[in-house]
Amino acid sequence: MSTDLLSGSPQQPHVELRGVGKSFGGTTILSDIDLAVARGSIHGLVGENGAGKSSLSKIVAGLLVADQGELLVDGEPLVFRSPREALAHGVATIAQELALVPSLTVAQNVFLGREPAAGGFVQRRELRARFDALVAETGFDLRADAVVGSLRTADQQKVEVLRALASGASFIIMDEPTAALSGQDVERLHEVVRSLARSGRTVLLISHFLGEVLELCDTVTVLRDGHLVRTAPTASESESSLIEAMLGRSLGSVFPQKGETHPSADVVLRVQDLVAPGVNGVSFSVRAGEIVGLAGLVGAGRSEIVHAIFGSSKRQAGTVTLGGTARARRGIAGALHSGMFLIPESRKDQGLVLQRSVRENVTLSNLARISRMGWVQRRAERLEVSGLLKDVTVAGDDRRGVAHLSGGNQQKVLFARALQHPRRLLIADEPTRGVDIGSRRAIYDLIVEHAARSIGVIVVSSDVEEILGLAHRVLVVRGGRIIAELEGERMTEENILVAAFAEAGVDHEQKATQVNP
Amino acid sequence: MTDKQPVAQATLAGPRFRQVQWRSVAILFPFLVLFIALSIGSPRFLNPLNLLNILDQQSATLMIAAAGTLVLISGGIDLSVGATYALSAVVAGTVTVSSGPVAGVLAALVVGLVVGLVNGVISTVLRVNSLIVTLAMSFIVAGVASLVTGGNLVVLFDRTDFAAIARTPFLGVRTSIWIMVVVVVVIGIVLARTTTGRYLYAAGGNPEAARLAGIRVNAVRILGFTLSGVAAALGGIVDTSRVLSAQASPGTALTFTVLAGIVVGGTSILGGEGAVWRTVVGVLFIALVGNGFNLLGVDALFQQITLGVILLVAVGIDAWSRVLRR
Numbered sequence: 001m002s003t004d005l006l007s008g009s010p011q012q013p014h015v016e017l018r019g020v021g022k023s024f025g026g027t028t029i030l031s032d033i034d035l036a037v038a039r040g041s042i043h044g045l046v047g048e049n050g051a052g053k054s055s056l057s058k059i060v061a062g063l064l065v066a067d068q069g070e071l072l073v074d075g076e077p078l079v080f081r082s083p084r085e086a087l088a089h090g091v092a093t094i095a096q097e098l099a100l101v102p103s104l105t106v107a108q109n110v111f112l113g114r115e116p117a118a119g120g121f122v123q124r125r126e127l128r129a130r131f132d133a134l135v136a137e138t139g140f141d142l143r144a145d146a147v148v149g150s151l152r153t154a155d156q157q158k159v160e161v162l163r164a165l166a167s168g169a170s171f172i173i174m175d176e177p178t179a180a181l182s183g184q185d186v187e188r189l190h191e192v193v194r195s196l197a198r199s200g201r202t203v204l205l206i207s208h209f210l211g212e213v214l215e216l217c218d219t220v221t222v223l224r225d226g227h228l229v230r231t232a233p234t235a236s237e238s239e240s241s242l243i244e245a246m247l248g249r250s251l252g253s254v255f256p257q258k259g260e261t262h263p264s265a266d267v268v269l270r271v272q273d274l275v276a277p278g279v280n281g282v283s284f285s286v287r288a289g290e291i292v293g294l295a296g297l298v299g300a301g302r303s304e305i306v307h308a309i310f311g312s313s314k315r316q317a318g319t320v321t322l323g324g325t326a327r328a329r330r331g332i333a334g335a336l337h338s339g340m341f342l343i344p345e346s347r348k349d350q351g352l353v354l355q356r357s358v359r360e361n362v363t364l365s366n367l368a369r370i371s372r373m374g375w376v377q378r379r380a381e382r383l384e385v386s387g388l389l390k391d392v393t394v395a396g397d398d399r400r401g402v403a404h405l406s407g408g409n410q411q412k413v414l415f416a417r418a419l420q421h422p423r424r425l426l427i428a429d430e431p432t433r434g435v436d437i438g439s440r441r442a443i444y445d446l447i448v449e450h451a452a453r454s455i456g457v458i459v460v461s462s463d464v465e466e467i468l469g470l471a472h473r474v475l476v477v478r479g480g481r482i483i484a485e486l487e488g489e490r491m492t493e494e495n496i497l498v499a500a501f502a503e504a505g506v507d508h509e510q511k512a513t514q515v516n517p
Numbered sequence: 518m519t520d521k522q523p524v525a526q527a528t529l530a531g532p533r534f535r536q537v538q539w540r541s542v543a544i545l546f547p548f549l550v551l552f553i554a555l556s557i558g559s560p561r562f563l564n565p566l567n568l569l570n571i572l573d574q575q576s577a578t579l580m581i582a583a584a585g586t587l588v589l590i591s592g593g594i595d596l597s598v599g600a601t602y603a604l605s606a607v608v609a610g611t612v613t614v615s616s617g618p619v620a621g622v623l624a625a626l627v628v629g630l631v632v633g634l635v636n637g638v639i640s641t642v643l644r645v646n647s648l649i650v651t652l653a654m655s656f657i658v659a660g661v662a663s664l665v666t667g668g669n670l671v672v673l674f675d676r677t678d679f680a681a682i683a684r685t686p687f688l689g690v691r692t693s694i695w696i697m698v699v700v701v702v703v704i705g706i707v708l709a710r711t712t713t714g715r716y717l718y719a720a721g722g723n724p725e726a727a728r729l730a731g732i733r734v735n736a737v738r739i740l741g742f743t744l745s746g747v748a749a750a751l752g753g754i755v756d757t758s759r760v761l762s763a764q765a766s767p768g769t770a771l772t773f774t775v776l777a778g779i780v781v782g783g784t785s786i787l788g789g790e791g792a793v794w795r796t797v798v799g800v801l802f803i804a805l806v807g808n809g810f811n812l813l814g815v816d817a818l819f820q821q822i823t824l825g826v827i828l829l830v831a832v833g834i835d836a837w838s839r840v841l842r843r
Contacts, residue, residue: 312729336731344729351729353722355789364719365730367712374711417730 020069044217062086092169102149154185255469268456278304293471301480408439577752584748592721592788599768605753610671633746637739662765705793721788
């Protein structure tokens with residue numbers, strides 16, 4: 001890599017955004033972003049889930065085109081319409097999901113698609129020489145002929161970084177690079193990031209781990225609801241100041257009145273030392289009529305916990321008791337039979353059979369109720385479904401395909417399915433993801449109505465506001481464990497975020513002994 | 518409430534219009550056009566004898582395709598039906614010669630059941646792609662059939678008791694057709710009216726959603742494969758009774774006619790969509806093409822080419838309708 005890549009006056013920002021805005025179908029996800037990233041710096045980007053970090057980085061990387069504003073690289077206004085165009089101007093992204101060919105060697109992966117060749121034959125010696133030059137420059141200790149599939153994740157990320165550098169990248173976007181790494185590898189990757197900056201490259205680091213951002217970055221930008229809150233030198237920031245900047249909205253009137261809960265109400269669900277894939281020992285209980293919120297970051301293990309409770313993932317240890325008795329039948333059928341219901345995270349992948357009608361989707365998990373000796377009683381089905389759809393406020397012919405409904409109405413169809421059978425526990429995983437504001441209120445009403453009927457409710461949500469608006473009690477999940485339980489006055493956005501973002505060693509009530517990020 | 522009324526009306530009107538999806542009845546138009554064209558073009562076509570003859574010839578294919586529809590809807594594919602058909606035929610013939618027709622029929626049905634069950638278990642419990650499982654199974658089954666016959670033709674020309682299975686006239690129609698009608702109607706009803714039918718659709722349409730709804734997806738799929746195996750055996754029995762001879766064969770032509778009929782009928786190769794009546798129309802459409810070519814004296818070479826083109830068009834429409842829905 002020659003030094004001409006690293007030219008440009010030090011005063012001029014390497015990449016600059018001026019008044020950038022982006023919206024999807026009427027929803028504004030970024031508005032009026034002014035951001036300057038200095039050459040050779042490590043620039044952090046933080047914010048809650050959905051604050052717009054990923055969208056912002058995608059605009060720089062050429063995966064999205066901004067609706068408003070302009071993007072300047074070395075002072076030159078540009079529009080990237082594809083990642084290839086961005087790469088042509090030195091901008092590369094290291095995604096969370098690595099895109100390497102596991103069966104090829106390190107050097108082959110690094111030069112994949114741009115092998116030095118003569119007459120169609122790869123010039124191996126030349127390839128090796130270039131690889132050595134690249135490694136010498138970055139100081140990575142990687143063997144050129146090691147097979148990538150056998151490397152640990154942190155080393156694979158190094159390969160990914162080298163590949164970006166081999167393609168001439170001088171501005172590297174890293175989206176949650178340490179999310180999949182364990183302690184030692186995190187440190188290795190941090191060293192990679194530092195060495196990139198030392199060699200004059202610029203790194204835009206998106207991370208949920210505030211400690212990491214504070215340790216690595218020179219400058220940090222905080223986003224909230226698609227707005228830029230501030231950009232400041234990390235030296236003048238602390239974890240608490242960043243968290244404060246990330247939150248700060250008043251709770252609107254989108255949420256219905258919470259029902260009363262009685263501390264003496266029967267315990268509906270009791271989970272004891274639950275261990276399952278992604279769940280590392282979880283204990284809690286839910287009372288009748290209570291709405292418990294499971295908060296935490298994406299990937300913290302919230303969905304894994306509810307799937308382990310529901311029986312849709314293998315339970316390795318621990319007990320789940322519903323209504324005082326251990327479940328008689330195992331598995332999902334047993335869970336449904338005992339009065340549990342899970343509205344899964346993804347309507348389209350896990351909830352609905354999109355090719356089928358609304359009616360069939362409502363009755364799918366409860367056909368026994370409207371059938372006799374295996375025969376579906378069509379009249380009973382029609383009457384039952386029309387009643388249920390009325391309850392969940394879905395209008396229109398129920399014989400039409402469920403795929404034609406809006407996201408909100410599709411979600412309501414799943415609630416109708418839940419309502420078809422008397423329940424004791426309802427689990428709703430991300431109930432309003434991709435749902436328009438109008439339907440949101442209707443879904444919140446449904447959740448509160450469930451609770452009012454003495455059903456225990458667990459709501460999993462990445463939207464802290466939603467959790468606060470609905471739940472009587474909040475459990476914060478991190479690394480497959482419950483690391484904080486918040487109730488009453490302590491149930492604030494700040495406390496949830498502090499717990500969710502907390503790093504090992506950070507002091508808070510539950511004394512989190514969190515090692516794996 | 519009053520000012521909301523027009524909005525509700527508007528949302529109702531759209532879906533109502535869409536309700537009879539063109540896709541579900543699409544096969545009827547080419548079928549009717551071909552039927553009318555053949556009626557006009559050939560005086561021998563629209564004749565009860567010719568039409569009943571077509572049904573008699575197609576009875577095995579129709580039964581196997583009806584059961585195969587269940588497999589496709591549940592998200593699998595069965596390429597072993599041709600070989601299973603041939604093995605059942607030779608088993609039925611061989612056992613009939615040695616122990617009588619009742620034993621022959623039962624033995625053949627058991628063969629079909631076992632092949633179908635093995636297909637289902639391997640493809641679901643062991644999670645091997647059913648395309649590969651049933652392809653491998655078709656080689657095994659065809660090999661076993663050769664072992665049974667020793668390479669000879671199984672001849673039953675003197676067994677009038679076995680011939681009675683398919684050749685007895687009842688109300689002017691042969692029993693081969695009656696058996697086919699009963700089997701196809703039963704399979705059609707199972708799919709359209711029972712909880713099992715619903716589960717088949719769900720298992721193919723979205724297996725994860727079906728699982729989370731408490732459906733035993735594997736059991737449902739195994740049932741589909743088992744019925745497919747039994748139907749193939751029944752087809753083998755009926756055809757052996759019709760022609761009174763059987764021989765070992767991989768049955769590739771039958772397998773592809775069956776699949777072509779199902780797909781031309783509009784059942785999705787990706788699962789979750791389809792109906793037995795559509796398969797019936799699809800199989801008969803292909804049969805009419807063959808019959809028409811014979812009646813009009815067109816070279817048989819063109820039949821194959823035409824069949825291939827029809828199949829491509831059908832699969833193309835299926836894929837295109839998915840693209841449009843995105």
